[in-house]
Amino acid sequence: MIEDLQHQIMKLKKEKNACIVAHHYQTEDIQQIADFVGDSLALSKIAKQIKEDMIIFCGVKFMAETAKILSPHKKVILPVMEAGCPMADMVTPEQLRLVKKQYPHAEVVCYVNSSAEVKAESDICCTSSNAVSVINHLDAKQILFVPDQHLGAYAASQVKDKDIILWQGYCIVHHQLREEQLLHIKEKYPNAPILVHPECRPHIVRHADFVGSTAQIIDKARSIEQKQIIIGTERGVLYTLKKQNPHKEFILLSERLTCQNMKKTTLEHVRNALVNETHVVDVDENIRQKANRALERMISL
Ligand code: 13P
Numbered sequence: 001m002i003e004d005l006q007h008q009i010m011k012l013k014k015e016k017n018a019c020i021v022a023h024h025y026q027t028e029d030i031q032q033i034a035d036f037v038g039d040s041l042a043l044s045k046i047a048k049q050i051k052e053d054m055i056i057f058c059g060v061k062f063m064a065e066t067a068k069i070l071s072p073h074k075k076v077i078l079p080v081m082e083a084g085c086p087m088a089d090m091v092t093p094e095q096l097r098l099v100k101k102q103y104p105h106a107e108v109v110c111y112v113n114s115s116a117e118v119k120a121e122s123d124i125c126c127t128s129s130n131a132v133s134v135i136n137h138l139d140a141k142q143i144l145f146v147p148d149q150h151l152g153a154y155a156a157s158q159v160k161d162k163d164i165i166l167w168q169g170y171c172i173v174h175h176q177l178r179e180e181q182l183l184h185i186k187e188k189y190p191n192a193p194i195l196v197h198p199e200c201r202p203h204i205v206r207h208a209d210f211v212g213s214t215a216q217i218i219d220k221a222r223s224i225e226q227k228q229i230i231i232g233t234e235r236g237v238l239y240t241l242k243k244q245n246p247h248k249e250f251i252l253l254s255e256r257l258t259c260q261n262m263k264k265t266t267l268e269h270v271r272n273a274l275v276n277e278t279h280v281v282d283v284d285e286n287i288r289q290k291a292n293r294a295l296e297r298m299i300s301l
């Protein structure tokens with residue numbers, strides 16, 4: 001059944017001249033049929049280089065929107081419109097406009113996990129893999145960082161001489177990790193390095209041997225000699241980790257590290273998306289141009 005659907009999708013993809021991209025948090029069967037699997041930064045960059053007319057984006061809404069902002073002439077399809085990101089909804093453009101007035105000299109750094117409208121209100125975007133270098137690159141001494149307080153706090157711990165004002169958003173998946181859980185696993189696997197995503201809370205990050213985006217965690221795991229590695233991010237990364245390191249054991253910090261939104265997309269949805277060409281992602285042109293400026297400024301770094 002899975003193979004049949006995958007076969008149908010591969011055929012349809014050719015007929016429709018479509019490219020399928022997937023985030024590392026998608027289910028394994030989706031990652032298997034994708035032309036590109038990557039983290040948010042890699043997928044943003046790839047979106048600009050895709051030759052096909054249509055991009056089927058297996059991820060959440062802000063990611064498909066980012067692809068549309070960067071590639072306005074492509075048809076960008078999000079198979080499940082309800083696949084959103086709760087953190088992206090924790091900041092609205094109206095709220096951001098109000099807070100910006102309180103900090104007229106601050107530059108706004110916006111994590112890509114945000115709506116097109118919020119990106120349009122921002123000076124520059126960042127992802128979890130480049131937040132520190134983006135902030136270091138800015139001349140402004142005061143930074144308003146939206147919406148992820150934990151990525152912002154991690155970046156603040158890595159940069160000098162900047163006043164970083166944090167928005168109070170967070171990822172509902174990474175935020176739930178507790179220090180006791182981590183200490184318990186650390187005790188069980190004392191020699192295993194701990195690799196975590198910067199969306200985790202500071203009391204998790206401070207125990208980590210490495211902090212990075214999903215792609216950075218995957219790269220790091222390849223170069224580590226130890227055979228057991230503790231992972232503090234969404235379970236979808238385990239697919240690539242195991243494929244690339246068949247002789248290593250990966251221990252997830254919690255069984256609850258599942259992003260329900262990322263798991264909404266199924267093979268049936270992808271097949272239907274190709275057949276019906278739904279749901280098309282569109283961004284108002286005025287908003288798109290402003291958001292594009294913030295994204296392009298990040299990409300050009
Ligand atoms: P990265 O793709 O930058 O690792 O971010 C993870 C994430 O939470 C995406 O929603």
Ligand code: SF4
Pocket residue numbers: 060084085086087088113171172173174199234259260261262
């Ligand atoms: Fe949003 Fe967190 Fe899911 Fe990423 S993992 S899409 S930040 S809820």
